[in-house]
Each structure stands twice: as C-alpha cells, then as structure tokens.
Amino acid sequence: MNISEKWNDVDVYFSTKLHTTDPVMDLILKTNSEAGLPAIDVAPNQGKFLYLLAKLKGAKNILEIGTLGGYSTVWLGRALPDDGRLITLEYNSKHAKVAEENIRKAGLANKIEVIVGPALDTLPTLKEKGISTFDFIFIDADKPNNPQYLKWALELSGPGTVIIGDNVVRKGHVIDADSEDESVQGVRQFIDLLSDESRIDSTAIQTVGSKGYDGFVLGIVKNI
Template identity: 70%
Template structure:
C-alpha cells in the first residue's frame, strides 16, 4: 500500500469513528459535485477541526474568504452561538448560488451571509461596515492573493483573533523558490510577510489525508 492510500484510509478511519453520521454534510458534498464545483472542499476531518477551533475560541463573528459551495461555511456556522454571524466572500456567482442552497439546507441562513464579488473589493467595505472586528478569519481562496488577504485580515482583527490559512504546503512544493506556479509564489510571499509581521504569532502544520499532502498556517493576533 502506498503512502497516499494509507493517508486516505487513516483519514476515513478517524472520520468514521469520531463523527456522527451527518446527512446534511453528505448532501452538501453531493450538491457541490452535481453542480460541477471544483472538488476542493476541506475534508470532513478538516471541517470538524474548523468547527472545534471556532468553538474553542468562542467565536461570535467569523470571516471566511472563499466560500465555494459552503461546506466549510456550514462547519464554521454550526459553531456560532445563537447571536453569532459569519460573513463569507465568494467570487463566482454560480458557487454562491450553490452555497446559499446548502446553507439553507443546514438551517444557517440567519447566521451566514454570502457576499459575492472579488474579495479585495469587498474587504475594504467590511472595514467600514462591520462595527466589531472578527474573532476568527479563515482564508481559503486564490492563493496568489494570500499576501493581500493577510494584510486585510490583520486590519479586520483584534487582539486574540485567530487567523487560519489553508493549503500552504502545496504537496511540498512551497519550498520551491523558483516555481512558476502563481499559487506557490503567492503562498511563499504570504509566508515571507508573516516572517516579518510583529502583530501576529503563527505556526504551520502539515497535514495528510483524503486531500493528499498539504497543511495550514494558524496564528493569533497579539495584544
């Protein structure tokens, strides 16, 4: 058995043992596949991790950059208290339409708001419109813009805000400084900015599983 098969089998073992059967989440993944959305949702174990992290943080105000079909949005939305709110940004109208149906299916339409358009156009309006900084920010969109998303995340944060950025390992290719892949270069620029950023404490974790070999950066904004 090769490593990839082992990673998938172990991932499926944990999800089958540690998660209850979740008809809603299964239907969301099916809806995303039937709509021909890219199969780049977080895995069930990663989604549960986001949920638990938001719970541990006690997050009431969450920002997500990159909605896709709303799978991760629903995981995060489920962690919110009754008066909590999640704003999620999506470039593609088609993706947002699928996500809206999925969010309604999950019964979270009163907690989750989708804003459609380029995130870098929407983020400045959030700084003006949102009265409270976000408790948690999850970045999972076009990787070449991660440096810009980081800068906005810091502006929309407060001391203690948790910032999580997905897909930073790129199957190990993040170390290739001469890569011609815009996603890898965007990730490297993002990491470089973090290395010089004094406002946030961060680390990176590598992950394996049904999504292959990747990882995320997690940070907490300083006082």
C-alpha cells in the first residue's frame, strides 16, 4: 500500500467511525459529479471539521468565498441557528445553479444565498445587504486572489471573527519561493499578509487524507 492509499484509508476509517450515514451529503457529491463539476470539494471529515468550528464559534452570519457545488456550503449552513444566515460567492453560473439545487435539497434555502459573479466584484456589495460583519469566513476560491480575499475578509470582520483558508500547503510547494505556479504564489502572499497583520492571530494545519496533502489556515480577528 502506497502512502496516498493509506491516507485515504485512514480518512475512510475515521469517517466510518465518527460520521453517521448522510444521504444528503452523498447525494450532493453525486449530483456534482454528474454535472461535471471538478472533484475538489472538501473531504467529508473536513466538511464536518468546518461544521464543528462554526458550531464552536456559535456563528450566525457566515461568508463563504468559493461555492462550487455547495458541499462545504451545506456543511456550514447546518451549523447555523434558526435565525442564521450564510452568503456564498461563486464565479461560475453553472456551479452556482448546481449549488442552489443542492442547498434546496438539503433544506437550507431559507438560510443560504448564492451570489454569482467574480468575488472581488460582489464582496464590495455585501454591506448593502445589511450585514456589515460576519463572524465566520471560509476562503476557498481561486488562490491567486487569496491576498485580496483576505483583505476583504478583514474588512467584513469584527473582534472574534474566525477566518479559515483552504488548500494552503499546495502539496508542499508553498515553501518554494521561486514557484511559477500562480496559486502557490497567491498562497504565499496570503501567508505573508497574515504574518504582517496585527489584527489577526493565525496558524496553519497540514492535512493528509483522501484529498491528498494540503492544509488549512485558521485565524481569529483580535479585539483591537
């Protein structure tokens, strides 16, 4: 057994032991695959990790940058209280349509709004929707724009806001300062901003599993 197979089997082990059968989430993944969406959703245990983080935070207003087919969106939406709200931003109109249907099937259409268009165009409009701050923000879109997404996340945060960034290890290539990969450089700039930013306390966690070798950045906005 190679190391990637072992990572996958460990994910299956934990998911089998710690997750109940979840037909809704299984259906979302099936729908995404049949619609031809790329298989880049978070893994089931990572989705539940996001759900638990949002629950621990007691999040009522969640922002997600990057929807795809709504798999992580539904995990986060499940963490919301009855009066909670989640806004998710998706560039691709086809992906957004699939996500909206998945969200409806999950029974969360009353809590989740999908906004279609480039996130850097739609982010400036969010305050017009009556939400000046979010208490939980998940960044999982195109990596070259991560530095700009972080700036907007901080603009839309208050003291205690949790900010999560996905896919920050890039299979270890994040340490390569000379990489010609725009996603790697976007993540490196994202990390540099966090390193220099006095308003947020942050760290990174490397992950291995069914999605390979990658990781999350986790940060909490300070009370300053």
